[in-house]
Amino acid sequence: xxxxxxxxxxxxxxxxxxxxxxxxxxxxxxxxxxxxxxxxxxxxxxxxxxxxxxxxxxxxxxxxxxxxxxxxxxxxxxxxxxxxxxxxxxxxxxxxxxxxxxxxxxxxxxxxxxxxxxxxxxxxxxxxxxxxxxxxxxxxxxxxxxxxxxxxxxxxxxxxxxxxxx
Numbered sequence: 824x825x826x827x828x829x830x831x832x833x834x835x836x837x838x839x840x841x842x843x844x845x846x847x848x849x850x851x852x853x854x855x856x857x858x859x860x861x862x863x864x865x866x867x868x869x870x871x872x873x874x875x876x877x878x879x880x881x882x883x884x885x886x887x888x889x890x891x892x893x894x895x896x897x898x899x900x901x902x903x904x905x906x907x908x909x910x911x912x913x914x915x916x917x918x919x920x921x922x923x924x925x926x927x928x929x930x931x932x933x934x935x936x937x938x939x940x941x942x943x944x945x946x947x948x949x950x951x952x953x954x955x956x957x958x959x960x961x962x963x964x965x966x967x968x969x970x971x972x973x974x975x976x977x978x979x980x981x982x983x984x985x986x987x988x989x
Contacts, residue, residue: 867949875979889987897989
């Protein structure tokens with residue numbers, strides 16, 4: 824889903840506009856179960872491939888996120904003749920069921936022409952095979968000139984325990 828902004832005259836992939844941007848240092852993610860006092864405490868891990876939606880002021884669109892155990896994460900949105908977005912970034916655990924992720928997403932037309940970038944920054948809370956995240960994205964044109972910020976909310980479901988290649 825691509826929309827033309829009235830104020831900036833560039834095409835921005837709607838799912839990408841809603842994702843958010845922050846400086847998160849890369850740290851190995853860690854995962855699995857930890858035994859404490861004879862009881863097992865399972866810590867959720869986002870490692871795997873997730874699909875769902877991103878909501879923002881421009882609407883709603885599809886997004887795929889992939890998280891690797893080494894702290895690398897990938898994002899793809901849209902696709903097809905209208906273009907899409909792709910990016911590679913980092914994630915880190917912030918609590919037993921929480922994590923942050925950030926990624927620089929390149930937005931492109933159907934012919935592959937870059938039309939802009941989104942610095943995505945999200946804070947996520949995982950519950951089993953789903954997670955919700957939210958944050959503020961910084962949006963830039965193809966020349967890397969800052970245009971605006973936008974709030975976004977992501978809702979995704981785990982589709983594979985294996986992360987997709989970036």
